[in-house]
Amino acid sequence: MQRDLSGRRALVCGASQGIGLETARALASRGAHVVLLARRExxxxxxxxxIVEEGGSADVCVADLDHLDIQGIPADLHIVIHNTGGPPGGPLAAASVHALEASFHRHVGSAQAILQHVLPFMTAEGWGRWVNVLSTSVYEPIDNLGVSNLTRAAMASWAKTLSRELPPGVTINNVLPGFTDTERLTALAAGRAEKSGQTEEAVRESWIAQVPEGRLADPTETAAMIAFLASPDGAYVRGQSIAVDGGRLRGI
Ligand SMILES: NC(=O)c1ccc[n+]([C@@H]2O[C@H](COP(=O)([O-])OP(=O)(O)OC[C@H]3O[C@@H](n4cnc5c(N)ncnc54)[C@H](OP(=O)(O)O)[C@@H]3O)[C@@H](O)[C@H]2O)c1
Known part of the structure; x- marks a missing residue:
């Protein structure tokens, strides 16, 4: 097993909570220096x-990806985990053109800006890892998440295209979380409960009923897949979208 990331520098976007937070801990525990990015300092x-208490090394980069606020991001990065807040919910037919543009800008725009910032270094090193945190909607659109479905598909296409363009040694892949027990899911459960008159517990149970593993994911489980793709062991996995969903997707 080659999991060691000593000497590697990793940017983890959306690191202030949830999947991003656990991904930062996972990469740091494997020896990478992690740069933690989000809006809240x-x-x-x-x-x-x-992370320092746990024996790792980290520093902080406060930035708003909605504004392509990337000047504080170092360019000498070996690993980028692109992850940010999900687009607002609702049917696609009801979404404004502005909502489509804003979501494209937040996700594809910020990814493109960061890629152009770090690619010269990864290319010179002959080693790079890029992982996008997307959604299972890449394979099966999710009802009532119209803008998200569209944006995730755009990101998957962005990554697949780049997987054909990036130099050898610089890989790009997507991780697709299923129902993952983070602050976002708690907020979603509260919102659904209020709208439907169900309890939050009942909303969670209705999600769990869709999952053959019979439970929500812990964000450390999603982080473990991301860390694998970022590791030396992941070197020959390129241009893939890998669901960590407890078996919820039905497609073969
Ligand atoms: N949890 C699930 O069940 C699930 C399922 C499918 C897909 N996903 C997707 O997977 C991703 C991670 O999920 P999660 O549950 O960990 O999400 P989350 O709890 O909402 O965390 C999102 C992270 O992104 C940061 N962020 C949001 N907007 C930002 C901006 N404009 N600039 C910089 N950072 C920003 C947030 O920090 P600040 O607020 O401090 O900026 C936070 O650290 C999201 O895109 C989510 O939609 C999650």
């Missing part, structure tokens, strides 16, 4: 301190 500082 306090949780990033708390995570950096926790």
């Amino acid at each position: 306090a949780p990033l500082e708390a995570l950096a301190a926790r």
